[in-house]
Amino acid sequence: MTEPRQIALRPPETVMRLSRLGSLHQCRLSFMRILLRRLAGEAWRFERSVFDIDDKGVGHAVYTAHGPERSYSLVAFAHDLPAELRSDRVIAEAWDATFAMFDGVPDAADIERLSQNVPLQEAGRVSEKELSLSRANRSVRLWAHVTEALAEGRQPDRGTMDDVGYLMRTTAVYGSGKFGAADRDKVAQRPEVHAPFQVEMMSVYLTRWFVRDLVEHMARCKGGAKAVALAPDIARGLGIGNSTGLGMAPFLINHPVLVNNWITVREEAIRRVRAISNATPEEVLTFKDRLARSEISVARWQSAHEIQKAKLAALRADLDDLSTHLATFDFDVTHPWDELAVWAEGGLSEEGQEMLLSLILEPYGALVDGLASCMADDSGREAIDGAMPVAEVCALLERQFAWARSLDWSDKKTCARAWYVSEEKLEPRLGERFEEPVEDYEQPLAPARDAVAALSDLEGWADEAAVAEVLLKHPEHRHTVRRAQISARAPYGEIRDNTISDQVMPIDMLRAKLSFFGATHFDPRSDRWVRICMFAGAPYPTELSAENVDDWVYPGAPE
Amino acid sequence: MTVSFNEVEAMAKKAARGAGYAWGMAEEAGWATRWLCARDLDGCAALAMALQEINGTKIRPISFENGELRVAEGAACPVHAGAALSDFAADLRQGPVRLSHVAVPMLLLPFAANVARRIGEPVTVRGNAFEAVVQADAASVTGDIAVVSDSVVVTSGGTLGDAASGAARATPTKADWATLGEFAHRTYAPATEASRLKGAGAGTNDND
Numbered sequence: 001m002t003e004p005r006q007i008a009l010r011p012p013e014t015v016m017r018l019s020r021l022g023s024l025h026q027c028r029l030s031f032m033r034i035l036l037r038r039l040a041g042e043a044w045r046f047e048r049s050v051f052d053i054d055d056k057g058v059g060h061a062v063y064t065a066h067g068p069e070r071s072y073s074l075v076a077f078a079h080d081l082p083a084e085l086r087s088d089r090v091i092a093e094a095w096d097a098t099f100a101m102f103d104g105v106p107d108a109a110d111i112e113r114l115s116q117n118v119p120l121q122e123a124g125r126v127s128e129k130e131l132s133l134s135r136a137n138r139s140v141r142l143w144a145h146v147t148e149a150l151a152e153g154r155q156p157d158r159g160t161m162d163d164v165g166y167l168m169r170t171t172a173v174y175g176s177g178k179f180g181a182a183d184r185d186k187v188a189q190r191p192e193v194h195a196p197f198q199v200e201m202m203s204v205y206l207t208r209w210f211v212r213d214l215v216e217h218m219a220r221c222k223g224g225a226k227a228v229a230l231a232p233d234i235a236r237g238l239g240i241g242n243s244t245g246l247g248m249a250p251f252l253i254n255h256p257v258l259v260n261n262w263i264t265v266r267e268e269a270i271r272r273v274r275a276i277s278n279a280t281p282e283e284v285l286t287f288k289d290r291l292a293r294s295e296i297s298v299a300r301w302q303s304a305h306e307i308q309k310a311k312l313a314a315l316r317a318d319l320d321d322l323s324t325h326l327a328t329f330d331f332d333v334t335h336p337w338d339e340l341a342v343w344a345e346g347g348l349s350e351e352g353q354e355m356l357l358s359l360i361l362e363p364y365g366a367l368v369d370g371l372a373s374c375m376a377d378d379s380g381r382e383a384i385d386g387a388m389p390v391a392e393v394c395a396l397l398e399r400q401f402a403w404a405r406s407l408d409w410s411d412k413k414t415c416a417r418a419w420y421v422s423e424e425k426l427e428p429r430l431g432e433r434f435e436e437p438v439e440d441y442e443q444p445l446a447p448a449r450d451a452v453a454a455l456s457d458l459e460g461w462a463d464e465a466a467v468a469e470v471l472l473k474h475p476e477h478r479h480t481v482r483r484a485q486i487s488a489r490a491p492y493g494e495i496r497d498n499t500i501s502d503q504v505m506p507i508d509m510l511r512a513k514l515s516f517f518g519a520t521h522f523d524p525r526s527d528r529w530v531r532i533c534m535f536a537g538a539p540y541p542t543e544l545s546a547e548n549v550d551d552w553v554y555p556g557a558p559e
Numbered sequence: 560m561t562v563s564f565n566e567v568e569a570m571a572k573k574a575a576r577g578a579g580y581a582w583g584m585a586e587e588a589g590w591a592t593r594w595l596c597a598r599d600l601d602g603c604a605a606l607a608m609a610l611q612e613i614n615g616t617k618i619r620p621i622s623f624e625n626g627e628l629r630v631a632e633g634a635a636c637p638v639h640a641g642a643a644l645s646d647f648a649a650d651l652r653q654g655p656v657r658l659s660h661v662a663v664p665m666l667l668l669p670f671a672a673n674v675a676r677r678i679g680e681p682v683t684v685r686g687n688a689f690e691a692v693v694q695a696d697a698a699s700v701t702g703d704i705a706v707v708s709d710s711v712v713v714t715s716g717g718t719l720g721d722a723a724s725g726a727a728r729a730t731p732t733k734a735d736w737a738t739l740g741e742f743a744h745r746t747y748a749p750a751t752e753a754s755r756l757k758g759a760g761a762g763t764n765d766n767d
Contacts, residue, residue, distance in 0.1 A: 086766045089759065128563070128728055140767055177565025185564070186727075245759055381590060383673035386646025422754055423747035429758030431748075438758075441748040444582040468646035472621060475639070478583020528759060 005335050007275040009267045013403070016263070018497040022508025023311070023350035026553060027358035028365060029265055030518030032535060033553065034372045035201045038192060039541070040549035042068050046541035049073075049105075051213060055221035056080045060115065061213070063206045064105055065541065067192050072131070072199070073102040074206035075111065077119050078214060086137050088171045088243035090427045095121070095135035097168065097214075101203045103131050103182060121172075122425055125180040131199045133181060134173040136207060139164050139241060146215050146230070151223030155231050161238070162300050165521060165533045168211045169241025173200045188376070195372050196258065197517060208240045208535050237555070239536030242519065245529040246428045249509040250419065253445050256486050256493030258377045262516050263492040265375050269368035270357050274338035276364075283363035284331045290362040291326075293554035294355065295319055297520060300555070305524040307505070311351050318352025365550065379489075384482055386468030390461045396484040397451045397458075400494045404448035405455070407498060416502035419445040430506060430528060444479050446500040454480040520553065561728035562736070568593040570739050571606050575638065577745035578610040579618060587670075588638045594669035596729035598698055598722070602666075603731035605705065607738040609637055609663040623647055627657045634662040634707055641670030644713060648677035651715050658711040661686075665704045668693050671713060683717035686710070692717040 014020070026033070038044075045066040053059030058080050064073040077098045085094045100118045102110065110129065117124030118133065126133055142156075142164040149156040175197070177183040187193050193202075212235050220227045230238075252259055279287075298319060303309055325343060333339055337360045344353045361368050407414050418433040420441040431438035444450065454477040461470055471478055487493055498504065506528045514522065519532035538552045539545070551557055562570075572589030580588060588606060595602030612634065619630040621643050628635065628643050640658055644667065650656060651674055661667065664686050675682040676695035684691045687709055689702030699720035731739075748754065 083766070088766075091755065125560075128561070137766075177563030180561070180563060180566070183563045183565050383645050383648075383670075383677070384642075387649050420748045420758075421746065422750050422758065423744065424750035424755065426747065427759060429748075429754055431754065431758050436754070436758075438748050438754075441746060466647075468623075468643070471646055472623060472643055475581040475584050475618075475642075478581055478642070479586060480583070482583060482586070 005275065005277070005338065007271050007335075007338060009264075009271050012400075012492050012494070013496055015267060016492060016494060016496040018495060018499075018505065018508040020350050020354065021495065021512035022505060023354045024512050024515035025351075025355045025358045026515055026518040026520060027266060027269070028361045028368055029269060029372055029375070030516055031195060031197045031201050032205070032518030032538075034195050034369075034375075035198050035205065036538060036544065036549050036552070037369065038198075039065070039067075040544045040546055042192075044541075044544075046209075048209075048213065050111075051217070053078050053214065053217055057214065057218055057221075060111065061210055062106065062111070063209055063541075065202060065206065070103075070190065070192070071105050072202055073105055074203055074210065075100045075102050075106055075114050075118065076207070076210045077115065079119065081137075083140070086140070088137060088169065090172060090245060090247065090425050092171070093121075093123070094119075095171075096138045097207075097210075098135045099133070099203060099207060100126055100130045100181075101132040101199055103129050103187070122179060127180055128182045128186065130181045131187065132173055132175040132203050133179055134170055134200075134203055134207070136168040136170045136211070136240070138168050139166060142167055143215065147219045147222060150216060150219030150230065151227050153223065153226045153228050155228070155234055158234070161234060163302065164241075165237075165300075165536055166239045166241035167215055168207070169243050169531065170204060170207065171243050172247065173203060173242075175200050188378070195375050196262070201517070204240050204242075204534055205538070206541070208238070208538075209540055211240065212238065212540070236539070237536060239520075239533040239538075242514075242532050242534055243525075243529065244510050244514065244532070246430060246506055246510075248513050249506045249528075250428055250443065250445055252495065252509045252513060253447060253499065255377070256483060257379055257490045260490030260493035261375050261377060265371045266516075267492070269361050269364075269371055270341070272367050273360050273364050274335065274341055276337060276367075277334050279331050279336050279363075284336075286363040287359060288326070290359050290551065290554050291319075291322070293551075293556045294359060295323075296555045301521045301523075303523045305526070307507075307527075308522065308524050311349070314349035315351040315355065318348040318355070321347060322352065322356065362551075382485070384467075384471070384478070385485055386466055386471065388467050388485065389463060390458050390465045390467055390470060391463035393467050393481055393484050394455060394458050396487055397455050397480070399491075400484070400487050400496075401448050401451035401455075403496060404452050404498065407448075407452075409449060409452060413502045414498065415446070415449060415500050417500045417504060418442040419500070430504075433500070446498070447480070447483055447494060448498050449500060450477075450480045451484070453477070454484075518553065560733070560736070561730050564593045564597055564729060567596050567603065567729045567731070570736070570743055571603070573743035573746050574606065574610060574739040575742070577742035578613060580638070584638060584642060587642045588666075591638060591641065591666055591669035593729075594672065595665065596731075597725060599724060599726040600665060600668070600698065600700070601705075601731070601735075603729065603735045603739060605637075605663045605665040607735040608705070609666055610742050611738065612636070612662045626650065626654055627659070629659050634660045637661050637663050637666035641667045645670040645673040645677075648674040651682065651713065652678055655712050655714045658713070660707070660709055661711050662707050663705065664689070664708045664711050665700075667711065667713075668698050668700075668704075672696070672698065674713070674715075678715055680715055681717045681719060683714050685712045685714070692719045694719055697722040 571592035575588035592602035
C-alpha cells in the first residue's frame with residue numbers, strides 16, 4: 001500500500017562518538033529487562049531459605065531462584081560496619097554487606113567456606129561453584145530514615161525516598177572467573193544466562209530483595225511490636241544503587257566484539273521500528289504512556305555534577321519540545337517512527353534523541369526482543385590473519401580511524417592522559433602523562449593514537465605485502481592489527497573519539513555500559529565515577545508476572 | 560590452589576608485558592597460556608620459564624626466510640616464534656617450517672593449533688626430545704616438551720594420539736604463579752596519595 005522506505009542502520013561514525021555513547025538510555029534490550037522477561041516468562045520460583053541475622057545486623061542469608069533446569073543462589077553476608085570504613089572506592093576493605101552468586105543451592109560446607117572468603121572480597125578466594133562476587137554499602141541518608149520510620153510504626157517519607165532511590169548501593173560486581181569464580185565458559189551456553197551479564201543482574205536483583213528484608217528486620221529489632229513492614233508500593237520504588245569508577249571504561253575498549261554486538265542490536269531494533277509503515281492506535285498509546293512516565297522519571301533524576309546538570313536541562317527541554325511536537329503530530333502518516341526520529345535528529349540534544357529512540361521500541365516487543373540472543377560474544381578468539389595484504393589492513397584502520405589522522409598527536413593536549421593500573425587493588429586510573437610518572441605503566445587504551453602510529457609504519461610497505469612480514473619487524477603494532485581485523489566483523493566495536501585527550505570524559509564510557517545494563521538516573525560524581533540506580537520500580541521476585549514485567553522501569557505504572 | 564582460566568589469561572598477559580613484550584604479543588602470551596591450561600598442559604610453568612629465560616634481556620628479533628624462523632643468536636622466545644608461525648600459517652602448505660633453538664617449545668603448540676585451524680588439517684611439532692600433534696582444539700604430546708630444543712620442525716599432517724583431556728581449572732604451582740606475579744607486578748604503577756585521589760576521580764563524598 002505504501003512505498004517501501006529503506007531505513008539504514010545509523011553509521012558507526014554517528015553512534016560511536018563518546019558524547020552520544022554518554023547519552024544512551026536503557027531500552028527493552030537492556031540486560032535487566034532481558035533477565036526479568038525470562039524469569040517471568042519461565043515462571044521461575046524464588047525462595048528465601050536462610051535469614052540468620054542478629055539484632056546488630058550481622059549474619060547471613062540465602063535467596064534462591066529456581067529455573068526450569070537450574071537454580072542460582074545469592075549468598076549474602078551482613079556486617080556491622082563502622083562508619084569510618086564505609087567507602088565505595090575499589091580500595092575499600094570492608095562493606096555493609098557482601099555477596100556471592102552460587103551455582104545451584106549451597107550446602108552448609110559451602111556457606112562455611114564462603115563465610116571465610118566473601119566478606120574479604122578481593123582478598124579472599126571463591127571457587128568454580130561461584131559465579132559472581134559483590135558488595136554493597138548502605139545509603140547512610142536513607143537507611144537511617146527508613147529504619148527509624150518503620151521502627152516507629154510509620155512509612156518513610158516519599159520525598160526522601162525518591163531523592164535517594166535506594167537503601168544500598170553496590171560497587172564492584174565481579175564475574176567471569178575473577179578471584180577464583182567460575183569462568184564464563186562454564187555457563188555461557190545456558191540459555192538463561194547466555195545474554196550478557198545475566199548472572200550479575202540476577203545477583204543485583206536478589207540483592208534488592210535481601211536489602212528490603214534486612215531493613216525491615218533492623219526496624220523490628222529496634223521497634224519491636226511497634227514496627228511495620230515497608231508498604232509494597234514504597235518498596236517497589238526502591239532500586240539498588242551502584243557506584244562505578246574507571247574499571248568499567250577499559251572494558252569497552254577491551255571487548256570490541258561485545259560492544260559491537262550490543263550497539264548493533266540496539267541499532268537494528270531502532271531500524272526495524274523506523275521501517276514500520278503504519279502504527280496501530282494501541283502502539284501509539286503504549287508509546288505515549290511510556291513517554292509520559294519517562295517524564296516523571298526525568299523529573300526525579302537529580303545530579304549535582306555540572307555537566308550532567310546541563311545535559312539534564314537539555315533533556316527536559318527536549319521532552320517539552322517533543323510534547324509540543326506530538327500535540328500536532330499525525331501518527332497516521334506512513335513511517336511515523338522514522339518521521340519522529342528524523343525530526344529529533346534536527347531538533348533534540350543527544351540525550352533527547354537517544355531517549356526517544358529507546359522509547360519507540362517500547363510498543364514492539366515482538367519485533368525486537370528476540371534480538372537479545374545476539375548480544376553475547378560467541379565468536380571465540382580468532383588468530384591474526386597474517387596473509388592479509390598491508391593495503392587491506394590500512395583500509396580497515398582508515399575506516400575506523402580516518403578521523404584520528406587529522407589530530408595533531410604531537411600536541412600535548414591530544415595525548416594529555418595515560419590509562420594505568422595502580423598496584424593498589426589493581427585499580428584502573430587515568431593520569432596526566434606529562435605531569436605524573438605513569439607513562440611507563442600505560443595500558444593500551446588509546447586505539448586511535450595507536451592506529452595512527454601503525455598506519456604511518458604500514459604505509460612504508462608494499463600494498464601487497466603480507467601483514468605477517470610487518471609484524472615480524474613491528475610487534476608493537478600487533479594489538480592494532482588485531483583490532484583492525486576484528487573491526488571487519490565488528491564495525492561498531494571502536495569508539496570514534498580520542499580516549500587520552502585532555503578533554504576525554506571517562507563517564508561517557510561508563511554511561512554507555514551502564515545504559516545497556518538498564519540503569520537509570522546517572523549521577524556523575526566527577527568526570528570519572530558515576531552513581532546509578534538499578535531495578536527501581538521492578539516487581540520483587542515473588543511478585544513477577546507477565547503483566548508487570550514489561551513496563552516496570554517507567555514510574556507510575558497502574559497498580 | 561586452582562585458578563580460573565580467566566585469571567590465567569589475565570596474569571599471563573600482564574606477566575608477559577612486565578617482561579617487556581609489546582601489548583599485542585602479551586595478549587598472545589595470555590591466550591596461549593590459557594589454551595595450554597585448558598588442555599591440562601602446564602602453561603603457567605611454560606610461560607614462567609620462558610619469561611625467566613628472557614628476563615632483563617632484549618627480546619631477540621625473529622626473521623623468517625626459506626621456511627626457517629630464526630634469531631641471530633641464542634634461543635628464540637617461543638611466544639614470538641609461535642606468533643610468527645601462526646602469522647605465516649599458509650606457508651606450511653608449501654613445506655615444513657623449521658625453527659632453530661627455541662626456549663620452552665610447549666608454548667608453540669597453541670600457535671600450531673592456529674595453523675591447524677587455518678590450513679584445515681592437523682599439525683605436527685617435532686623437537687629433540689618430543690613430538691606433538693595439534694588440532695584446532697586439542698594436542699597430544701609424547702616426550703619432554705618443557706625444555707629448550709635445538710631445533711623444531713613443524714609439518715602439516717599427523718595423527719592425534721591420546722590428547723590431553725581437557726581441564727576445568729588451572730592448577731599452577733605456587734612457585735610458577737608467584738614468578739608470573741612478580742613479572743605482572745612490573746606493570747602496576749606505585750600507589751601514591753595523589754594518584755589515589757586524582758587518578759580515580761575521588762574527592763567528593765562517597766559515604767552519604
